[in-house]
Amino acid sequence: MPEPFEPLEARSDTPSDIATGTATLEGGPRGRPWLRRPLPGLRWRAAGRPAPGGGPAPGSRGLWTDAWHDLRRNPVFVVSALVILFLVTIAVWPQLIADGNPYQGNLAKAQDGPAPGHPFGFDLQGRDVYTRTVYGARASITVGICATAGAALLGSVLGGLAGFFGGWWDSLLSRIADVFFGIPILLGGLVFLSVVTSGSVWPVVGFIVLLGWPQISRIARGSVVTVKQQDYVLAARTLGASNGRMLLRHIAPNAVAPVIVVATIALGTYIALEATLSFLGVGLKPPTVSWGIDISSASTQIRNAPHMLLWPAAALSITVLAFIMLGDAVRDALDPKLR
Amino acid sequence: MARLLDVRDLRVAFRTRDGVAEAVGGVSYAVDAGRTLAVLGESGSGKSVTAQAIMGILDTPPAMVTGGKVFFQGRDLLTLSGEERRRIRGAKMSMIFQDALSALNPVIPVGAQLAEMYQVHRGMSRKDARARAVELMDRVRIPAAAARAGDYPHQFSGGMRQRIMIAMAIALEPELIIADEPTTALDVTVQAQVMDLLAELRREYAMGLILITHDLGVVADVADTIAVMYAGRIVETAPVRELYRRPAHPYTRGLLDSIPRVDQRGGELYAIKGLPPSPLALPTGCPFNPRCPRARDVCRTDRPPLYEVTDAGVMDAGAQGRASACHFWKEELHGLDPIDPLGTAGTVGPLGG
Numbered sequence: 113m114p115e116p117f118e119p120l121e122a123r124s125d126t127p128s129d130i131a132t133g134t135a136t137l138e139g140g141p142r143g144r145p146w147l148r149r150p151l152p153g154l155r156w157r158a159a160g161r162p163a164p165g166g167g168p169a170p171g172s173r174g175l176w177t178d179a180w181h182d183l184r185r186n187p188v189f190v191v192s193a194l195v196i197l198f199l200v201t202i203a204v205w206p207q208l209i210a211d212g213n214p215y216q217g218n219l220a221k222a223q224d225g226p227a228p229g230h231p232f233g234f235d236l237q238g239r240d241v242y243t244r245t246v247y248g249a250r251a252s253i254t255v256g257i258c259a260t261a262g263a264a265l266l267g268s269v270l271g272g273l274a275g276f277f278g279g280w281w282d283s284l285l286s287r288i289a290d291v292f293f294g295i296p297i298l299l300g301g302l303v304f305l306s307v308v309t310s311g312s313v314w315p316v317v318g319f320i321v322l323l324g325w326p327q328i329s330r331i332a333r334g335s336v337v338t339v340k341q342q343d344y345v346l347a348a349r350t351l352g353a354s355n356g357r358m359l360l361r362h363i364a365p366n367a368v369a370p371v372i373v374v375a376t377i378a379l380g381t382y383i384a385l386e387a388t389l390s391f392l393g394v395g396l397k398p399p400t401v402s403w404g405i406d407i408s409s410a411s412t413q414i415r416n417a418p419h420m421l422l423w424p425a426a427a428l429s430i431t432v433l434a435f436i437m438l439g440d441a442v443r444d445a446l447d448p449k450l451r
Numbered sequence: 452m453a454r455l456l457d458v459r460d461l462r463v464a465f466r467t468r469d470g471v472a473e474a475v476g477g478v479s480y481a482v483d484a485g486r487t488l489a490v491l492g493e494s495g496s497g498k499s500v501t502a503q504a505i506m507g508i509l510d511t512p513p514a515m516v517t518g519g520k521v522f523f524q525g526r527d528l529l530t531l532s533g534e535e536r537r538r539i540r541g542a543k544m545s546m547i548f549q550d551a552l553s554a555l556n557p558v559i560p561v562g563a564q565l566a567e568m569y570q571v572h573r574g575m576s577r578k579d580a581r582a583r584a585v586e587l588m589d590r591v592r593i594p595a596a597a598a599r600a601g602d603y604p605h606q607f608s609g610g611m612r613q614r615i616m617i618a619m620a621i622a623l624e625p626e627l628i629i630a631d632e633p634t635t636a637l638d639v640t641v642q643a644q645v646m647d648l649l650a651e652l653r654r655e656y657a658m659g660l661i662l663i664t665h666d667l668g669v670v671a672d673v674a675d676t677i678a679v680m681y682a683g684r685i686v687e688t689a690p691v692r693e694l695y696r697r698p699a700h701p702y703t704r705g706l707l708d709s710i711p712r713v714d715q716r717g718g719e720l721y722a723i724k725g726l727p728p729s730p731l732a733l734p735t736g737c738p739f740n741p742r743c744p745r746a747r748d749v750c751r752t753d754r755p756p757l758y759e760v761t762d763a764g765v766m767d768a769g770a771q772g773r774a775s776a777c778h779f780w781k782e783e784l785h786g787l788d789p790i791d792p793l794g795t796a797g798t799v800g801p802l803g804g
Contacts, residue, residue, distance in 0.1 A: 176558075343553040349508050350548075351568060351619060352541030361567070365558045 179445035189441035195434040202246055203253040212243035214401050223417040233419045236409055245423045248403040251396055252431055254313050255320070256383040262321035263382075264375040267328025272367070274329070275336030276359055282333070289326035297323055301389045311397025316389060320382050331374045335367040342366070373443040380435030387428050403428045454522070455659040456505070456544075456627055457481045461519035463497075463504050465730075466512055472730040474500045476683040477519070479757075482659040484626060487650075489662045489670040489691070491706070492680035495727055498663045501680075502629045505661075506546055507536040524626070542572050545620040547649075549632040551612035555604035561615050562588070562600025568622040583622075591618045591648060610641035614648065621652055628653070629661045634669060646673055667710055671695060676772070679703050682728055682738040685757060689773045699760050699775035699784045701743050737778070749778055760784065 183189045202209055217239035221227075224234045232241035271289075274282040300323060308315040339345065340363060348362045389395030390404025391411075398405060403424040410420035463475035475497040482488045492498045503509045505521050507528065521528040523544065528536060548554035556564055565584035569575040575583070581600070588596035591614040604612055613633060620628055630649065634642040650673050653660045664670060670677060670691065677694045679687045679702065687700040698704040705723040725742040728734055737755050740746040758780055760773035777783055 343548055343550060344556045346508060347546070347548055347554040347616075347619075348556070350506055350540055350546040351622075352537050352539075352572060354537060354571075357571065361559070362556050366556070 179442075182445040183441060186441050186445070188437050189445075192434040192437040192441065195430065196438060199249050199253055199431055199434070203250040206243075206246045206250065210243045210246040212240045214239065214244045214247040215399060223413060223420065225417070225419060232423045233417070235406065235420050236413065241406075241420060241423050244401055244406055245403070245427050247401040248406060248424055248427065249431070251313055251400055251402040252383045252386060252428065255316055255386040255396075256379045256431075256435065258313070258317045259320035259324060259382045259386075260375050260379040262317065263324035263378065264328050264371060266321060267325035267330075268332040268368070268371050270325065271329030271332030272336045272359070272364070275333040275367075276340060276355075276363065285329070286333070289329055292323055292326045295323060297385065298388070298392075301385075302392065302394055305389060305394040311400050313386075313396060313400070316386055316395050319389075320385060324378060324382065327378065328371060328374060332367065332371050335370045336363055339363050339367040369446040373439060373446055376442050377436055377439030380432045380439065383435065384428070384432045454481045455484045455524065456661075457520075457522040458501070458505065459520045459522070461501060461504060461521060462517045463500050463509065463514055464517045465514050467731070469731055473517075473733075474514075474683050474730050475504065476733075478680070478683070478685055479519075480678045480685065480688065482627065482661055484659050485653065485657040486675045487653065487660040487662055487673055489664060489674035489677045490680060491664060491667065491670060491677055493665055493727060495730075496680040497683035497730075498680045499631055500683075502546070502631055502661065502663055506540060506544065506629060507533075508540075508546075541568065541625070542623045543625050544627040544629070545623070545625045547613075547616050547620045547628065547630040547633045550636045551609070551616040552604060552636075554616055555612065557604055560601045560603055561607070562602075565600075565615070565619055565622060568619060572623055587618045587622055588615065591615070591621075591652075593618075609637050610645060613637060613641075613645050617645070617649060617652070621656065621658075624656050625658065627659045627661070629663065631663045632665070633662070635664070635666065642669065649673070667706060679706070682733060683730060684738065684776065685774075686739065686776045687774065688757075689760070689775075693773060697784055699773065699780040700739075700777045701745055701783060702739050704783065705742075705744075737776070745779065745782075747779075753778070 206214075217235070217237035219238045221234045221238040222236055224230075224238075226233045230240050230242060232245060235241050235244065270285055274285040301319060304319050304322075305315060345358055345362050348358050353362070386395055387402070387404035387407065390397075390402045391408040393408065395404055396402040406424040407421055407428070410417070410424070414421055458481065459479050460477045461475055461479070462473065462477055465472045465474055478497070478501050480488060480490070490498045490501070500509070500514070504514075504516055505523075505528070509516070516529060519529070523539070528539070531539075555561065559567075562581060562584045565587055566575075566577065566580035569580035569583050570577065573580075585597045585600050588600060593599060593611055593614055599607075604615070607615065613636075617633075620630075628649075633649065634645050637645060646669060649660065649662075652658070662670065662674060674691045677687075677689060677691050678685050679694075679700065681702050687694065687698065687703045689699070694703060695707065698707055702723070705721070708721040709723065711720055723742055724744075728738055728741070734741055734751075736749075736751040736753055737743070737746070740750040743750065755776045755778045757774045757776045760775050760780055775783070
């Protein structure tokens, strides 16, 4: 407190005070601002009350503004979000940082180490490892985002309806989800994807959605069941809200947070899963450029040319880590109980 | 004259793992427009379940309405379709909950929640609905209503939240409001303000009000008639003054005797012995007999019907419509010292039996 006699209005302009909401001390006599100075040792409290002049107070925050407020201050979130932003950018426009051709190689340079203009060296077919690593982001990000979007959409709609309506629909859906839970992912991938000849990302996305939705649907169902029992849903019913309105306006916004958290974390694991399947030769197939494929083909030459394995593996690790860290940060922000 | 709400022999049962529990076992009560009926009873007496059955918001299963009729403006609600009942809810009858913090949606600003009532039921435009919402907040005396419409429920104090809850309930000017313990979560000074507001709005809109409570103090000021419930049944109904002056059921007397009184400071507070029975295992005979200080053999074998209490007019000529579910209501009514409202009478004690 540099100037103890400074009036409240002036104080609340200091960013550190309003950063945590409205900083107010109640009870000071109005019209005598010099009496409103905080007592020594009293801390400014974030109070859920409006500023004296009425109007939306700086503390007008719901769950989402609150979460955003926390996230912006979380270094884990900032770092992972920047990494993800970068990855998404190069997935869309790889030419921005790599002007080479990921498909064309020069066999004379096969397995060569770094050379001027080729910082990561060359792979088995003499293709530039740097260019391939950059282009590989596209497959991973596409699979991660599309599979997560699909699984989250399917899972939350089915799980949400099951939770809301209950009864036989709930039982049926939960049993179907159990069946899909029972399929080991790798074994399932080997079986399902080995019959697919296309090497593009869509069969892989489809497979991951197929095995990923039950996880989301369980979370969504549990969340909807919890929210459904809240008094405000009963109150909405008392005031004549229809089922659709209750679901969309009162239940969904209150139940969606856990789904977002699980989906964000799942995104990272889906990317790793794609790489695993591609490594095993059943996921993406050439000519699609994928880190998994490159890791697979480099693995046989790990003693002669470790650089071929190192770069795509590092890119994969960083990507997966970034998404999982983002998911952790989002979970912390959306679930105050974990703090 | 047709009554606004006429509940007749309503029965609600819950299917549980241990069998069927009859939570409401034949409740009848009625409310007229512009009048207040207080439903009094301890937790688990079935007073809230009855209200939810009237509103049609019971979760079925596990709850089932197993019998009775609920006439609202002459129509039996229990015969209407789900959609017809939904249209009545909010517009014709609405409900106020105990804990406004949990009864308001935490992620929607209160102004928008209020406006929703007009958008859904009246098809108003968003802008008009918002304007009406602010008017309504003003009506329930929320200071700086326009400025606070954008605030979330958690930013209001308990009393203010309950006002918003009330505003939502009266938004469409319903004919009947059921208030389920509207002041239990509030502190005493705010309780009085909220009750006054409710009473004022009831007068202004000539609404019928069912006030569900376990607080005898709240009831005395605002209610016209009282229905006392015990173990899913009505044990006594009476005009409010009559009931306080001369209860005709030992349970009611027990409740009245357990109110702390200034002139008995320092003495031990009276409490009704025992616990309410489980709805899965109601005692035979009168459900109150295991706790009744004056229970006799017949109380343990025969369930008392709701007797009409006829000669209550000794103290109040205007009294009528009294009923008591006690075999010995006459003794209850006449044989005991009346509770003196000023607390000057010396003896308030049970008669041997």
